[in-house]
Amino acid sequence: MQVSVNGKLYELAAGACYGDLAQAAGAQDALAARQEGRIYELFRPIAAEGEVEMLRFSDPDGAMVFHHTSTHIMAQAVRRLYPEVQFAIGPADAEGFFYDMQLEHQLGPDDFPAIEDEMRRIAEADYPVSREVLGRRDAEELFREMGETFKLEIIARLPEDAEISVYRQGEFVDLCRGPHLSRTGLVRAPKVLSVAGAYFAGDESRPMLQRLYGTSFPTQEGLEEHLRLVEEAKRRDHRRLGRELDLFTFHDVAPGFAFWQPAGTTVYHELESFSREVQARFGYREVMTPWIFRPDLWQTSGHWGHYKQNMFIVESEDETVALKPMNCPGHCLMYAETVRSYRDLPLRLAEYGPLSRFERSGTLHGLLRVRGFHQDDAHIFLREDQIGAGIEEVLEILRVIYGTFGLQYRVELSTRPEEYLGERALWDRAEAELAQALDRAGLEFRINEGDGAFYGPKIDVHVIDALGRQWQCATVQLDFQFPLRFHLEYRDQEGKAQTPVMVHRAIFGSIERFLGILVEHFAGAFPSWLAPVQVRVLPVSDRHRGYAEAVTAELRAAGLRAETDLRDEKLGYKIRAAQADKVPYFLVVGDREAEEGTVSVRARGESGSEAVAREVFARRLTDEVRARRLELTAQKA
RNA sequence: GCUGACGUAGCUCAGUCGGUAGAGCACCUGCAUGGUAAGCAGGAGGUCUCGGGUUCAAAUCCCGACGUCAGCUCCA
Numbered sequence: 285m286q287v288s289v290n291g292k293l294y295e296l297a298a299g300a301c302y303g304d305l306a307q308a309a310g311a312q313d314a315l316a317a318r319q320e321g322r323i324y325e326l327f328r329p330i331a332a333e334g335e336v337e338m339l340r341f342s343d344p345d346g347a348m349v350f351h352h353t354s355t356h357i358m359a360q361a362v363r364r365l366y367p368e369v370q371f372a373i374g375p376a377d378a379e380g381f382f383y384d385m386q387l388e389h390q391l392g393p394d395d396f397p398a399i400e401d402e403m404r405r406i407a408e409a410d411y412p413v414s415r416e417v418l419g420r421r422d423a424e425e426l427f428r429e430m431g432e433t434f435k436l437e438i439i440a441r442l443p444e445d446a447e448i449s450v451y452r453q454g455e456f457v458d459l460c461r462g463p464h465l466s467r468t469g470l471v472r473a474p475k476v477l478s479v480a481g482a483y484f485a486g487d488e489s490r491p492m493l494q495r496l497y498g499t500s501f502p503t504q505e506g507l508e509e510h511l512r513l514v515e516e517a518k519r520r521d522h523r524r525l526g527r528e529l530d531l532f533t534f535h536d537v538a539p540g541f542a543f544w545q546p547a548g549t550t551v552y553h554e555l556e557s558f559s560r561e562v563q564a565r566f567g568y569r570e571v572m573t574p575w576i577f578r579p580d581l582w583q584t585s586g587h588w589g590h591y592k593q594n595m596f597i598v599e600s601e602d603e604t605v606a607l608k609p610m611n612c613p614g615h616c617l618m619y620a621e622t623v624r625s626y627r628d629l630p631l632r633l634a635e636y637g638p639l640s641r642f643e644r645s646g647t648l649h650g651l652l653r654v655r656g657f658h659q660d661d662a663h664i665f666l667r668e669d670q671i672g673a674g675i676e677e678v679l680e681i682l683r684v685i686y687g688t689f690g691l692q693y694r695v696e697l698s699t700r701p702e703e704y705l706g707e708r709a710l711w712d713r714a715e716a717e718l719a720q721a722l723d724r725a726g727l728e729f730r731i732n733e734g735d736g737a738f739y740g741p742k743i744d745v746h747v748i749d750a751l752g753r754q755w756q757c758a759t760v761q762l763d764f765q766f767p768l769r770f771h772l773e774y775r776d777q778e779g780k781a782q783t784p785v786m787v788h789r790a791i792f793g794s795i796e797r798f799l800g801i802l803v804e805h806f807a808g809a810f811p812s813w814l815a816p817v818q819v820r821v822l823p824v825s826d827r828h829r830g831y832a833e834a835v836t837a838e839l840r841a842a843g844l845r846a847e848t849d850l851r852d853e854k855l856g857y858k859i860r861a862a863q864a865d866k867v868p869y870f871l872v873v874g875d876r877e878a879e880e881g882t883v884s885v886r887a888r889g890e891s892g893s894e895a896v897a898r899e900v901f902a903r904r905l906t907d908e909v910r911a912r913r914l915e916l917t918a919q920k921a
Numbered sequence: 922g923c924u925g926a927c928g929u930a931g932c933u934c935a936g937u938c939g940g941u942a943g944a945g946c947a948c949c950u951g952c953a954u955g956g957u958a959a960g961c962a963g964g965a966g967g968u969c970u971c972g973g974g975u976u977c978a979a980a981u982c983c984c985g986a987c988g989u990c991a992g993c994u995c996c997a
Contacts, residue, residue: 382992390924390925391925392925392926393926477991478991478992479924479925479926479991479992480924480925480991480992480993481923481924481925481991481992481993482924482992482993482994483923483924483993483994487994492923492924492925492993493924493993494924494925495924495992495993497991497992523989523990527932528932534988534989535988536970536971536987536988536989537987537988539987539988539989586997587997589997590997591997593995594995594996594997641996643995643996644922644923644994644995644996645922645988646922646923646924646992646993646994646995647922647994647995647996648989649990653996737997738997739997822957824954824955824956824957825954825955825956826954826955827954827955852953852954853955853959853960854953854954854955854956854959854960855955855956855957856955856956856957856958856959856960857955857958857959857960858957858958859956859957859958860957860958860959861958861959862958863958864958870957872956872957874955874956875956876956884956884957886957891957891958892957893956893957
């Protein structure tokens with residue numbers, strides 16, 4: 285038979301397997317093969333003639349296959365150590381794997397080395413992996429004999445016509461769809477990472493299983509590199525940097541709410557004013573609305589029915605009132621205050637006020653998941669014929685704002701769900717307009733079929749940070765329902781009442797959350813426009829304090845955030861401190877500088893300094909800050 | 922909320938078999954007046970998260986609450 289790899293043709297005997305092909309093609313490091321979208325083990329006979337892709341560890345699908353077998357090896361190891369264990373599911377992805385299991389003994393970090401040792405033993409034994417297709421009856425009998433009740437349940441849930449396969453390696457057998465490696469010996473560097481609770485099939489009403497997490501690599505070096513990356517992420521953790529850089533803190537008495545220290549407040553305000561500045565350019569008007577409302581409002585908006593469990597509800601003077609979790613109902617009231625003309629639209633109302641959402645205690649996570657926060661929120665009221673242009677404008681704001689941080693982003697369009705409100709034709713048109721707006725903005729996007737909100741389709745944006753991690757931030761939602769619930773109208777050319785469409789949108793999403801992401805993205809080393817202190821002046825000895833303070837005063841007068849390190853320490857100490865505090869620039873001033881009226885400028889991360897006239901440096905830095913440049917450019921001309 | 926782990930000085934952490942607590946950094950004081958990543962010496966700082974219990978004696982063992990962390994679930 286004839287098959288090709290990378291377009292190169294190979295002639296193989298009938299019944300040859302993918303492993304034979306890998307050999308013929310010189311792909312010694314192939315782990316599996318992909319043909320017509322399906323992934324096959326190397327021991328499987330070639331399914332058809334045509335092009336075959338060899339999957340290596342570097343390919344995400346190849347890594348997934350590798351981890352899939354690794355999770356079986358981990359399960360095998362656990363079974364050897366604890367024969368009574370029962371297994372549920374054990375999936376894998378390109379990063380690693382886990383296996384859910386029921387086991388009396390509570391696994392902990394102390395158990396991991398023994399499990400890893402056993403995994404290495406299984407790898408060294410280099411068991412061949414084999415696949416077997418069983419009839420439903422035989423499969424049930426096999427797992428009944430083994431006492432694997434979860435496996436029986438999984439089989440029972442499989443559709444009538446499903447192919448039921450089991451995989452064996454050594455004494456271990458598992459119900460599994462595959463695909464797998466052809467032998468266990470490839471998994472040279474396994475690592476058990478952590479254990480956590482998880483419910484079978486995500487069902488909270490059922491007893492909790494232990495979920496054992498792991499990862500694995502073909503080589504020890506690969507594993508070590510991975511662990512280094514994990515360390516780097518830990519080093520950048522915004523909760524850690526937030527404390528080290530004095531940006532924000534948390535306190536037991538207010539879980540889920542941040543205390544913003546002066547430095548953090550500065551960064552926060554920079555983000556807010558950046559947003560204000562950009563949005564004002566696009567015709568947004570900023571408003572402030574109440575943050576406590578009577579339930580009537582939440583009944584009108586529908587929150588009382590759908591969102592009550594996420595709201596803080598307060599008793600006050602024999603009355604129940606609620607803190608707002610969102611601004612939209614308030615903005616709708618504002619819209620309805622006066623008669624609106626078609627000429628008034630689009631009306632763009634922005635608000636940065638406080639929002640409170642009750643989040644379950646176990647879900648809180650630094651600034652990334654809080655109970656009290658602020659959004660760069662806005663609601664745009666527009667006519668149906670303005671949807672396309674309105675969305676395009678929001679996408680432009682998105683481009684400007686994310687571009688300033690050097691953040692890449694990925695876009696998803698979520699369409700009409702099964703249960704929706706409003707006319708189908710309007711949905712179709714709105715979805716088409718969103719897609720066209722995305723196209724015109726030159727954005728590639730993925731469609732999440734049926735994932736829209738019940739009141740309208742939406743665009744979700746994930747930013748990608750310096751470590752390649754993705755975070756959901758911006759959201760743009762079309763809403764046909766609120767205007768109806770709040771009886772919003774405008775007068776058209778003929779003076780007739782029409783219903784506007786509403787767009788909910790936030791670019792940062794939550795400012796708290798976005799700031800947390802930025803801390804991790806920049807590893808705490810903010811560009812100068814965001815840095816809490818932009819420049820620190822370091823006198824060489826106490827003789828130079830006067831000059832240093834004069835320089836600082838001058839920089840402050842120029843609108844820069846400057847401070848003097850007046851501590852009675854040697855220069856080296858202050859330089860070290862300035863670097864540790866990630867201050868973008870520090871200026872060394874001693875006899876030479878005082879005499880010549882200059883400063884010795886050193887940018888964060890640089891090793892040498894440049895002597896520059898005071899006013900020249902002030903001008904350069906002011907330019908850099910005003911342009912919100914990402915790079916530090918004020919050391920050299 | 923659920924499962925598990927953890928909670929000791931401002932921070933990072935040590936504290937053995939139950940016998941009333943320690944380091945480094947930071948902070949303060951003194952000496953040193955210093956030129957591009959840590960000068961030397963001294964000092965102060967703790968209701969060991971909180972509340973119960975066991976014990977002659979609890980940071981340590983037990984129970985509960987709160988918080989944090991890793992997940993799960995949730996995030997119309």
